[in-house]
Amino acid sequence: MDISFYHLTYQPLTVALPKLLSKVYETGMRAVIKAPSPTHVDDIDQILWSFDKASFLPHDTEKSKYPEEQPIYITSSDENPTSAEVLVLTDGASSEKMEGYSRILEMFDGNNPTAVSDARERWKVYKDAGHNLTYWQQNENGGWSQKG
Numbered sequence: 001m002d003i004s005f006y007h008l009t010y011q012p013l014t015v016a017l018p019k020l021l022s023k024v025y026e027t028g029m030r031a032v033i034k035a036p037s038p039t040h041v042d043d044i045d046q047i048l049w050s051f052d053k054a055s056f057l058p059h060d061t062e063k064s065k066y067p068e069e070q071p072i073y074i075t076s077s078d079e080n081p082t083s084a085e086v087l088v089l090t091d092g093a094s095s096e097k098m099e100g101y102s103r104i105l106e107m108f109d110g111n112n113p114t115a116v117s118d119a120r121e122r123w124k125v126y127k128d129a130g131h132n133l134t135y136w137q138q139n140e141n142g143g144w145s146q147k148g
Helices: 013-026 038-050 113-128
Strands: 002-008 031-034 072-075 086-089 103-109 132-138 144-146
Touching: 002 013, 002 113, 013 031, 013 038, 013 072, 013 086, 013 103, 038 072, 103 113, 113 132
Parallel strands: 002 103, 002 132, 031 072, 031 086, 086 103
Antiparallel strands: 132 144
């Protein structure tokens, strides 16, 4: 399994996540975003509704009546009702059900020492499990540079 770490250093999740999801959506892949709590789910939902007045990313949350129809599904549970290929883990969320996804994207706040330490621990666990890992660091323009 391919797991990519996205180290947020210049822009917060509220700015970086919609950009990354736009790229996933443009490829035709479906994504599940896992947040650590229902409050975080609501926050991400609002971000995706309001990040760009000229753009729209079709999505819904775990409150959806039709979760299987959502190209981007936001949840605080370990579920994949959309048969998504991409799992995005945010704000330290973890998953016990990563099988079935072809890509995992771990996004963490590089300005939070605890988040950085936790990401390093997850990297080690994934590496020991034999996953293919890549590390991306945000640059000043909000783009990504592969570092490892």
